[in-house]
Amino acid sequence: MPASILEEAGGLPEVAKIRSGDATLLNCPSCGSSHVAQVLGDNGGVSYVCTACGHSWS
Numbered sequence: 001m002p003a004s005i006l007e008e009a010g011g012l013p014e015v016a017k018i019r020s021g022d023a024t025l026l027n028c029p030s031c032g033s034s035h036v037a038q039v040l041g042d043n044g045g046v047s048y049v050c051t052a053c054g055h056s057w058s
Helices: 012-019
Strands: 036-040 046-050
Touching: none
Parallel strands: none
Antiparallel strands: 036 046
């Protein structure tokens, strides 16, 4: 098991480059970072959270 999330995510930038043509990339409306996670909202809807600054939106 990796010692940190950064170790575990070490290969993700390469995957993102490969798949960038397939996916729509999101940017945080607060800080502009592309480090965005999709999460389930309180009522089953989809929300997003920026893993760089913590801003969340739906």
